Amino acid sequence: MTDHDAIVIGGGQAGLAAARALRTHGLQPVVLEAGAEPVGSWPRYYDSLTLFSPARYSSLPGLPFPGDPEHYPHRDEVIDYLRTYAGCLDADIRTHHRVDTVTRDDGVFTVHGAGTTLSAPVVIAASGGFSRPHRPALSGLDTFTGTVLHSSDYREPSPFAGQRIVVVGAGNSAVQIATELADHAHVTLATRTPIKFAPQRPLGRDVHFWSAAIGFDHLPIGHLLRTPPTSPVNDPGRYRAAVHAGRPDQRRMFTTIEGNEVVWPDGKRETVDTILLATGFQPGLSYLDSLGALDTTGHPRHNRGLSTTHSGLGYVGLEWQRSFASATLRGVGRDAEYVVKRLPLSRNAARAKCCQPARA
Numbered sequence: 001m002t003d004h005d006a007i008v009i010g011g012g013q014a015g016l017a018a019a020r021a022l023r024t025h026g027l028q029p030v031v032l033e034a035g036a037e038p039v040g041s042w043p044r045y046y047d048s049l050t051l052f053s054p055a056r057y058s059s060l061p062g063l064p065f066p067g068d069p070e071h072y073p074h075r076d077e078v079i080d081y082l083r084t085y086a087g088c089l090d091a092d093i094r095t096h097h098r099v100d101t102v103t104r105d106d107g108v109f110t111v112h113g114a115g116t117t118l119s120a121p122v123v124i125a126a127s128g129g130f131s132r133p134h135r136p137a138l139s140g141l142d143t144f145t146g147t148v149l150h151s152s153d154y155r156e157p158s159p160f161a162g163q164r165i166v167v168v169g170a171g172n173s174a175v176q177i178a179t180e181l182a183d184h185a186h187v188t189l190a191t192r193t194p195i196k197f198a199p200q201r202p203l204g205r206d207v208h209f210w211s212a213a214i215g216f217d218h219l220p221i222g223h224l225l226r227t228p229p230t231s232p233v234n235d236p237g238r239y240r241a242a243v244h245a246g247r248p249d250q251r252r253m254f255t256t257i258e259g260n261e262v263v264w265p266d267g268k269r270e271t272v273d274t275i276l277l278a279t280g281f282q283p284g285l286s287y288l289d290s291l292g293a294l295d296t297t298g299h300p301r302h303n304r305g306l307s308t309t310h311s312g313l314g315y316v317g318l319e320w321q322r323s324f325a326s327a328t329l330r331g332v333g334r335d336a337e338y339v340v341k342r343l344p345l346s347r348n349a350a351r352a353k354c355c356q357p358a359r360a
Contacts, residue, residue: 006123007118014316017335021061023090027345028092038086054072109123109312128283128327133150133282146272165188168253191253197239283300283318
């Protein structure tokens with residue numbers, strides 16, 4: 001006997017998509033969210049964050065993103081959208097419920113948290129592929145006498161006015177943050193390889209239009225990639241120009257750090273106030289450690305979101321879980337449906353009452 005049909009760990013976009021898929025298939029899941037609201041990590045992202053995908057391509061199943069379909073939603077719009085989605089989902093969503101560990105006995109999972117123990121035959125880990133900041137082992141970083149931040153700690157540029165800053169990274173967040181900071185400070189982008197830019201609107205249409213048109217978003221190739229490719233920086237026109245103008249400038253990665261100085265590949269040394277690591281995130285799934293469901297790097301052992309170690313355990317929201325779009329607003333719904341269809345479910349008569357697919 002179990003407490004629930006299914007337990008979803010994480011109440012952000014992946015968890016909400018998983019809950020909807022479970023409801024659509026007749027289950028009554030409980031969603032456990034560590035934060036104060038079922039909006040995932042979005043409130044912790046930097047203030048100026050704007051999606052690189054238009055609203056038309058930034059929706060969860062059953063609820064189109066509001067406003068002009070061609071506008072690029074701001075961070076706060078995404079938060080409001082997720083609040084609305086959670087409110088109409090007709091699911092048992094419990095906030096301030098952090099999961100510490102998951103165990104399994106005789107086919108039943110037990111989820112343990114502070115003062116909470118719940119059981120179910122099915123668990124979907126949807127705490128996101130971006131919940132644990134990745135801090136690379138850079139030579140001398142641990143002894144740097146200046147300030148070290150991860151992009152997850154950055155909010156807005158005013159506290160850094162007049163500083164000498166090195167931003168480590170070559171992705172969208174690195175370039176967006178470095179360009180914003182460059183109006184207030186002397187900023188360098190330190191990268192191992194040259195930054196690759198891609199026009200955001202080739203031939204007058206957003207790149208996501210072309211990705212959807214050729215079917216790239218839907219290609220289930222994530223499980224075939226040993227090392228997922230690095231995505232180019234989506235450039236609406238200002239980022240490539242800013243880097244080429246030296247605001248920020250780009251240099252090859254420094255070789256080491258000594259005290260408050262970085263040493264560049266040509267041997268030159270430079271005093272730096274702040275090193276900002278825009279080096280991405282890793283899955284935050286440590287609550288599955290005791291199950292043996294993770295590999296030595298903390299990544300789940302899975303095939304397209306289905307655990308290869310435990311029947312009844314699924315994942316939603318991992319980067320390249322099935323496709324290029326897997327960890328995005330537009331992609332988690334497809335992955336959630338794929339996973340839920342293949343889990344061993346005991347269906348009830350319930351059906352999702354809202355967030356139904358919009359009719360044309």
